[in-house]
Amino acid sequence: MILLNFLLILLRKLNLKFNHMAKKLPTDCPSCGEELKVKVMHCGKCNTLLDGNFDLPQFARLNQEDQSFILNFVKHSGSLKQMSKDMHLSYPTVRNLLDEIIKKIESFENTLN
Amino acid sequence: MGKFWYNPFEKYAGWQAFSFGLIAIIITTYLGALINLSFDGVISIHFREAPVYVHFASILISILTLALVLYLAGLKLSTSKIRFIDVLGTSFMARIPFLFIPLLVYVIPVQEIGAEIASYYQTGADEITISTIEWIKILLVAFVMLGVIVWYIALLYNAFKVSCNITGAKATISLIIAIIVSEIISKLCLIFIFDISLIQ
Numbered sequence: 001m002i003l004l005n006f007l008l009i010l011l012r013k014l015n016l017k018f019n020h021m022a023k024k025l026p027t028d029c030p031s032c033g034e035e036l037k038v039k040v041m042h043c044g045k046c047n048t049l050l051d052g053n054f055d056l057p058q059f060a061r062l063n064q065e066d067q068s069f070i071l072n073f074v075k076h077s078g079s080l081k082q083m084s085k086d087m088h089l090s091y092p093t094v095r096n097l098l099d100e101i102i103k104k105i106e107s108f109e110n111t112l113n
Numbered sequence: 114m115g116k117f118w119y120n121p122f123e124k125y126a127g128w129q130a131f132s133f134g135l136i137a138i139i140i141t142t143y144l145g146a147l148i149n150l151s152f153d154g155v156i157s158i159h160f161r162e163a164p165v166y167v168h169f170a171s172i173l174i175s176i177l178t179l180a181l182v183l184y185l186a187g188l189k190l191s192t193s194k195i196r197f198i199d200v201l202g203t204s205f206m207a208r209i210p211f212l213f214i215p216l217l218v219y220v221i222p223v224q225e226i227g228a229e230i231a232s233y234y235q236t237g238a239d240e241i242t243i244s245t246i247e248w249i250k251i252l253l254v255a256f257v258m259l260g261v262i263v264w265y266i267a268l269l270y271n272a273f274k275v276s277c278n279i280t281g282a283k284a285t286i287s288l289i290i291a292i293i294v295s296e297i298i299s300k301l302c303l304i305f306i307f308d309i310s311l312i313q
Contacts, residue, residue, distance in 0.1 A: 090126035092199045096278045099193045 027061045035061070035111075058108045066101050073098065119267050122275040125206060126199045134205025137212055142172050144215035148224070152211065153303060155179050155296045156262055160224050167307055174302050179295040180204040186287045187277030195277050203272030210264045213257065223254045266292075 029036055038054040059067065076082045084094040116123070122130065145152060146168040151161040153171040155178075180201040187195045218224070226247050233241045243251075269292075274284050 088124065090122060090124055090130075090199075090275065092126050092196070092276050092278070093123045095193060096275065099278060 024064065025060060027056060055112075058105055061108055062101065062104060066104065069097060069101060119264075120271040120275070121206065121268075122203045122272050125202075126276060127196070127202050128198060130202035130206040131198065134202065134208055137209040138172060138176070138205065139169075141208070141211045141215060142168050144219070148215060148218055148222070150215055150218055150224075154299055155292050156265070157296070158214065158258070160227065163307075170307070171299075171303055174306075175295070175299040176204055176208065177201075178299045178302070179291065182291045182295045182298070183273055183277070183288075186291055187273070187279065190283060190287060191277045191279050193278040199276040200273075203276045204269065207265060207268035207272045210261045210268065213261055217254060217257050221250045221254050223251055226251060 027036055028034065036056065038056060039051065041050040041054070042048070059070070062070070072083060072087075073080075076086070080094050080098065081091060084091045087094060125133065142152060143165070144150075146163075146165045149160050149162050151159050151163065151168050151171055152175070153159055153161070154175050180197075183204065184195070184197050184200040187200060226243070230241055230243070270284065270288055273288050273291075274280055277284075279287065
């Protein structure tokens with residue numbers, strides 16, 4: 001009985017953990033690889049549904065790491081020097097990461113045009 | 114941890130890498146000077162009797178020339194805004210493996226074997242006698258030196274890649290050209306400044 005209770009508590013904790021895990025927004029079609037568009041948006045408060053055909057913002061098209069990097073960049077007021085200290089990486093490494101993200105954003109813009 | 118041995122530049126560049134490299138170069142050059150071992154090129158090493166300042170000048174001229182050539186290559190080929198101190202610092206830090214060479218030559222003094230072989234030529238002897246032990250010493254030193262140079266080239270490639278943000282074939286070809294060009298320029302500088310003969 002004690003063992004059963006212990007298992008139930010453990011399962012509940014695991015369930016809570018998975019429910020709070022951040023879900024990754026898919027950006028490309030798993031079937032054909034094309035860029036996904038937003039069709040339906042839902043308001044969690046009043047249950048309003050918006051049905052349309054919306055483009056994903058460029059920021060959302062970047063992977064999780066790149067998005068974290070950009071947020072970090074803004075929080076550090078654009079100081080790569082400060083970022084390199086906080087990330088424990090060399091300045092040119094951080095600069096190279098930024099340049100890679102710039103190239104990705106430019107390729108998104110070229111695709112749109 | 115393993116990556117640190119062939120690409121420490123993701124963590125260290127700029128003035129920090131320059132400091133580490135400079136300390137290693139000072140120790141290597143001073144130890145080399147004590148046994149007449151001169152690091153007088155980007156990848157060349159020779160036995161030469163010269164004042165200590167000539168040994169230091171030789172290595173500094175070589176590395177500064179290389180850093181300058183790599184920086185110019187980076188300015189031309191890279192799409193990123195590169196800093197000279199990153200190129201210089203990482204080029205200096207890439208020299209750390211050379212620390213092993215004077216330490217090895219202290220333990221296995223191959224210059225004595227070289228002097229013995231030179232004396233055979235000078236006396237016009239028909240054949241040269243080298244013992245098995247001497248062969249083992251020569252091969253061991255050659256093997257370790259080759260390993261050090263390969264390690265140095267790998268570090269230099271990563272130094273160039275990180276400091277200038279150039280990768281692939283572009284990085285490989287430009288690094289090879291930079292090494293050859295800076296080797297030639299540094300040798301010419303040494304000849305003009307110290308009147309050092311190219312032929313040993």
